[in-house]
Amino acid sequence: MSSPSLVWFRDDLRLADNPALRAAIDRDEPIVAVFVLDEESPGFRRLGGAARWWLHHSLASLAERLVERGSALVLRRGPAGRMIPELAAQVGAGAVFWNRRYGGPEREVDAALKTTLRTQGVEVASFAGSLLHEPWTVTTGSGTHYSVFTPFWRACQSLPAPRAPLPEPREVRGFPAPPKSDALDAWGLLPTAPDWASGLRDTWEPGEPAARRRLREFLKNDLPSYDRARDEPAAGATSMLSPRLRWGEVSPYTVWHEAVEVDGAGGFLSELGWREFAWHTLYHSPDMATKNLRPEFDAFPWPPLDPAHLDAWQHGETGVPLVDAGMRELWHTGYMHNRVRMVTASFLVKNLLIDWRLGEEWFWDTLVDADEANNPFNWQWVAGSGADAAPYFRVFNPELQAKKFDPQRLYISRWAADAPTEPIVDLSETRKAALAAYDEVKRAPRAPDRD
Numbered sequence: 001m002s003s004p005s006l007v008w009f010r011d012d013l014r015l016a017d018n019p020a021l022r023a024a025i026d027r028d029e030p031i032v033a034v035f036v037l038d039e040e041s042p043g044f045r046r047l048g049g050a051a052r053w054w055l056h057h058s059l060a061s062l063a064e065r066l067v068e069r070g071s072a073l074v075l076r077r078g079p080a081g082r083m084i085p086e087l088a089a090q091v092g093a094g095a096v097f098w099n100r101r102y103g104g105p106e107r108e109v110d111a112a113l114k115t116t117l118r119t120q121g122v123e124v125a126s127f128a129g130s131l132l133h134e135p136w137t138v139t140t141g142s143g144t145h146y147s148v149f150t151p152f153w154r155a156c157q158s159l160p161a162p163r164a165p166l167p168e169p170r171e172v173r174g175f176p177a178p179p180k181s182d183a184l185d186a187w188g189l190l191p192t193a194p195d196w197a198s199g200l201r202d203t204w205e206p207g208e209p210a211a212r213r214r215l216r217e218f219l220k221n222d223l224p225s226y227d228r229a230r231d232e233p234a235a236g237a238t239s240m241l242s243p244r245l246r247w248g249e250v251s252p253y254t255v256w257h258e259a260v261e262v263d264g265a266g267g268f269l270s271e272l273g274w275r276e277f278a279w280h281t282l283y284h285s286p287d288m289a290t291k292n293l294r295p296e297f298d299a300f301p302w303p304p305l306d307p308a309h310l311d312a313w314q315h316g317e318t319g320v321p322l323v324d325a326g327m328r329e330l331w332h333t334g335y336m337h338n339r340v341r342m343v344t345a346s347f348l349v350k351n352l353l354i355d356w357r358l359g360e361e362w363f364w365d366t367l368v369d370a371d372e373a374n375n376p377f378n379w380q381w382v383a384g385s386g387a388d389a390a391p392y393f394r395v396f397n398p399e400l401q402a403k404k405f406d407p408q409r410l411y412i413s414r415w416a417a418d419a420p421t422e423p424i425v426d427l428s429e430t431r432k433a434a435l436a437a438y439d440e441v442k443r444a445p446r447a448p449d450r451d
Contacts, residue, residue: 003094004030004175008084009073011371012099012129012248013058014208015065016168019127020097030175032091033066034074035059036083037187043105045289045372048365050334053197054206056189058247061207063184071174075182081109085116090179096122099129099248102279103372104286131276132162132252135283145284148388152280153273165254199332204243204368211249214240219262227267233326233337234410239268242369243335245275252276278377281387288386289360289376297385299444301437302355309352312424313344314362316416319423322402323347325415332415334368339405345382346396350434351425356383384438392438395431 005024012018013035024031039046047055063073076083088096096117101110110126117124128134138155139145146152191197204210218239229237244250252272259265259272282288292298312318316327326340336344341363348359360379364370380386384394406412 002029004032004091006084006088006091006093006096007031007033008080008096008098009033009035009062010098010101010248011246012251013062014211014249014251015062015069015172016208016212017129017165017251017254018099019129019166020099020125021169021172022166023097023125023127024095025169025172027095029094030173031071032074032087032093032175032179033071033172034076034084034087035062036080037075037077038080038083038109039077040079041081041105041109043108043286045364048367048370049191049196050200050366050368051364051370052189053191053200053334054204054243054247054368056184056187057206058249059184061209065208066172066174069169069172071172072178073181074179075184075187077182077187079109081112081116084113085120087179088117088122089120091175093122096124098126100126100134102131102135102283104282129251130248131279132156132256132272133159133276133280135280138280145280146277147281149274149277150388152277153270156273156276162253162256165251165257200334200368203333203335206243206247206249208249211241211244214244215250215255215258219258223259223262223265223268227264230267231339231405232411233340234406234408234414238337239271240335242374246369246371246374275374277387278373281377282373288380289364289372290357292385293380293387294385294389296441296444297383299441300385301440303353305354305358306352309424310348310354310358313348313352313354313359317420317424318347319420320347320398320427321409321412321416321419322398322406324419325412328415328419330363330366334366336367337411339401340411341378342382343396343398343401345379347398349383350392350395351427351430353430353434353437356380356385392441393435395434397427397431399427 005027007021007024015021038044066073076087084096101107114124133156137159138152146155218241222237225237229235241250241255245252256269256272259268285293313327316324316331318324322340323344326336326344330336345359348354349356356379360376364375377386381389384390384392402412
């Protein structure tokens with residue numbers, strides 16, 4: 001009697017270079033592929049609207065590809081700590097495989113599941129599939145984790161090269177009687193009242209095949225000019241791979257090994273390194289979305305929130321052209337150019353004096369590539385409260401940034417041609433106010449470092 005293998009898909013919605021899937025295939029038993037929408041486990045963060053839109057379409061693509069190869073995707077909704085053992089018992093699974101996650105609550109669920117399943121006599125194994133280097137393998141000489149990017153990335157590059165990507169399986173032998181699955185449409189991941197996703201549909205095609213096409217296009221057409229043009233939002237020189245990596249439609253190993261063959265790829269590869277740095281930081285600081293990494297910033301004197309200012313920022317009505325262009329691009333496409341992300345974040349925190357956590361929450365809801373590491377990590381970097389952060393007194397001047405990186409106003413004209421022309425705040429005066437507030441942080445008694 002067969003004992004099928006259960007493959008639990010999470011943020012790795014692909015068939016190629018999927019170690020958990022490969023382990024199940026090598027076990028040579030029928031495979032039950034499952035995805036669990038877990039919005040109930042303690043500490044789990046509910047996905048934002050744009051991310052839910054992407055997840056729906058990526059799951060649909062994965063399900064179609066599994067059917068083509070002889071299997072099916074089982075969808076279950078509920079706490080994974082209950083859903084996975086129930087499904088394993090239902091099909092009589094002899095093994096459960098997954099690729100590792102690095103957030104604190106997720107690791108707790110996975111560790112408990114390993115104990116539960118092994119107690120029931122089920123083989124359990126997890127694999128490295130989402131990061132080039134595991135967080136516990138990159139340490140300083142004294143054995144601690146890095147808090148500055150340059151030595152972190154240097155240490156990564158001194159390690160053995162990332163493993164070669166695994167080939168895509170031609171066949172995924174499915175379980176003869178697949179268990180009942182939820183209907184994807186019943187999960188309500190897509191917006192309906194209203195349907196605000198037309199811009200996302202115009203901009204993106206989720207799924208592994210589209211991810212691989214985009215990687216090939218980028219390596220051929222854009223990578224040669226990446227270092228020169230990546231800061232220009234109208235140039236179209238960025239990879240647009242961030243949501244593909246966020247959902248695991250393409251693995252970092254695949255991106256690394258294909259990019260490293262292209263001359264001049266060092267700048268792009270360091271961006272993969274920055275992604276690694278964010279995830280390694282989250283591994284050591286699981287509460288990064290809510291707590292300052294630098295505890296002295298707990299003393300920052302945030303003024304009372306002005307809801308009108310927050311609303312103007314969210315909807316691209318600040319009267320500052322580059323900021324409004326970025327926020328409108330975000331609202332329409334679920335994406336924003338990285339240089340403009342820094343400018344819009346700096347404007348919120350240092351010109352409007354609004355807590356970075358409110359900006360992080362807005363990006364979490366509106367970005368298709370928002371994940372629990374990069375989103376808060378980059379917000380804390382801009383705010384000055386994070387790892388290897390930009391000094392707080394570095395305030396991005398959106399007018400100078402526009403002159404430098406959008407001198408012909410092509411990006412501004414595309415996204416903010418009809419935006420207000422009168423800024424809601426004086427950039428010079430608000431910069432002075434931000435620096436005065438920072439002086440209070442410097443004068444406050446130093447808070448103890450957090451573990």
